[in-house]
Amino acid sequence: MLLRHTPDAIVEREALTVQPAKTCQPVGAMYASLGIYRCLPHSHGSQGCCAYHRSSLTRHYKEPVMAATSSFTEGASVFGGQANLLEAISNIFNLYNPDVLAIHTTCLSETIGDDVAQIIAKAREEGRVPEGKYIIRASTPSYIGSHVIGFANMVKSIVEGFSEPGKKMDHINILPGFVEPSDMEELKRMVKMMGLDSVLFPDTSGVLNSPQNGHYEMYPKGGTTVESLKTTGFAKATLALGPIASGPAAKLLDTKCGVQYELLKLPIGIRATDMFVETLKRLGGVIDDELEVERGKAIDAITDMQQYFYQKKVALVGDPDQLVALTEFLTDLGFSVRHVITGTPGKKFISRVKEAAGTDAINVRESSDYFYLHQLIKNEKVDLIMGNTYAKYMARDMDIPLIRIGFPIYDRIGHQYFPTVGYKGALRLVEKMLNALMDYQDRYAPEEQFELVM
Numbered sequence: 001m002l003l004r005h006t007p008d009a010i011v012e013r014e015a016l017t018v019q020p021a022k023t024c025q026p027v028g029a030m031y032a033s034l035g036i037y038r039c040l041p042h043s044h045g046s047q048g049c050c051a052y053h054r055s056s057l058t059r060h061y062k063e064p065v066m067a068a069t070s071s072f073t074e075g076a077s078v079f080g081g082q083a084n085l086l087e088a089i090s091n092i093f094n095l096y097n098p099d100v101l102a103i104h105t106t107c108l109s110e111t112i113g114d115d116v117a118q119i120i121a122k123a124r125e126e127g128r129v130p131e132g133k134y135i136i137r138a139s140t141p142s143y144i145g146s147h148v149i150g151f152a153n154m155v156k157s158i159v160e161g162f163s164e165p166g167k168k169m170d171h172i173n174i175l176p177g178f179v180e181p182s183d184m185e186e187l188k189r190m191v192k193m194m195g196l197d198s199v200l201f202p203d204t205s206g207v208l209n210s211p212q213n214g215h216y217e218m219y220p221k222g223g224t225t226v227e228s229l230k231t232t233g234f235a236k237a238t239l240a241l242g243p244i245a246s247g248p249a250a251k252l253l254d255t256k257c258g259v260q261y262e263l264l265k266l267p268i269g270i271r272a273t274d275m276f277v278e279t280l281k282r283l284g285g286v287i288d289d290e291l292e293v294e295r296g297k298a299i300d301a302i303t304d305m306q307q308y309f310y311q312k313k314v315a316l317v318g319d320p321d322q323l324v325a326l327t328e329f330l331t332d333l334g335f336s337v338r339h340v341i342t343g344t345p346g347k348k349f350i351s352r353v354k355e356a357a358g359t360d361a362i363n364v365r366e367s368s369d370y371f372y373l374h375q376l377i378k379n380e381k382v383d384l385i386m387g388n389t390y391a392k393y394m395a396r397d398m399d400i401p402l403i404r405i406g407f408p409i410y411d412r413i414g415h416q417y418f419p420t421v422g423y424k425g426a427l428r429l430v431e432k433m434l435n436a437l438m439d440y441q442d443r444y445a446p447e448e449q450f451e452l453v454m
């Protein structure tokens with residue numbers, strides 16, 4: 001089994017990563033692009049990269065993910081990809097007719113140094129971009145950053161491409177961060193429930209969790225429309241959820257269009273959701289009875305079951321914005337969060353997690369890998385692991401229950417349909433954690449302690 005031979009002794013490594021806890025920038029850029037209505041992502045690089053990015057998203061969402069590629073071969077690698085991209089732009093608008101083409105780069109086109117802005121300008125000059133169609137672009141070299149950084153770069157490009165300064169209106173912008181379509185749906189529902197108008201972008205709900213209706217639709221009904229994106233510069237405020245995934249776009253909206261922003265944690269758990277709701281209230285929202293009932297139900301479940309969480313040790317692996325909010329939630333539930341690992345770079349992650357855990361006595365690392373996490377767990381075993389599909393190998397090796405959360409999840413479903421944000425998401429997480437711990441307890445309980453009632 002993979003990782004079976006991981007040694008306990010931790011030796012510091014600088015030039016070697018074993019099973020990085022991240023994937024590549026274009027995957028995140030492609031995901032963000034799919035959150036625009038009638039947008040076709042385009043990978044400026046070789047076919048292999050594009051196939052990998054598409055298959056990552058397809059396997060996670062169980063939906064066909066469409067994207068075009070500049071299809072680099074040896075010639076483009078040596079002489080540059082301008083000719084390929086120009087021809088691709090013509091073909092894409094002629095054959096697939098998207099409203100928006102969202103181009104991201106790959107390691108290869110970045111290394112060559114292709115000037116994508118210049119190529120797009122040339123395509124416009126040559127009449128390859130039809131009237132009323134849009135092209136946005138993001139630089140996403142994968143030898144730095146991660147899928148989360150790629151996502152953040154593309155969201156920033158959406159602001160660059162569509163937001164214009166103008167007279168302020170009453171709506172707010174919500175930048176949801178790199179979360180599931182189900183989470184985006186839930187955020188919209190909560191904002192609407194509080195009586196606020198919003199533009200949430202990108203919005204993959206209705207795109208990557210769309211219903212089966214017997215017909216293939218290249219551009220499903222979901223996604224933020226271009227019309228809505230063009231009003232983002234008129235909003236009275238922006239709520240940016242998760243500083244890594246949403247911070248850069250929020251800052252640009254502020255400097256470009258004067259839309260002030262609030263940077264919040266992802267609303268995972270009671271405390272972070274309360275903060276989200278309080279901020280919406282300050283912006284004119286009203287907390288209605290239904291929302292209070294939802295909160296009350298989550299609190300009730302936590303109160304009833306808290307004794308099963310108390311002092312249980314947990315290890316977390318995944319994306320930085322999720323991990324900070326999860327650390328806070330799990331600590332509030334009584335867990336002892338022991339190890340927190342992300343593959344995404346960013347030194348502030350360490351202090352954010354420690355602050356959320358309320359202690360320095362915790363192993364936190366950015367730009368890290370599964371090998372290191374496995375070693376940490378071998379040195380200090382935990383009762384629960386929360387992370388993506390790749391964590392299943394060490395969970396099996398160490399016989400520790402695993403809750404799948406984050407990206408990618410290739411071997412389960414549910415993440416597309418059921419949120420982890422908001423009070424409903426908190427309740428769902430509590431249920432998942434409790435079931436995982438109870439199932440484990442039942443499996444190993446001696447006959448005389450095998451109880452019918454917990």
Ligand code: SF4
Pocket residue numbers: 024025026048049052105106107108142143
């Ligand atoms: S070459 Fe770079 S962009 Fe392409 S799949 Fe590999 S890491 Fe991703």
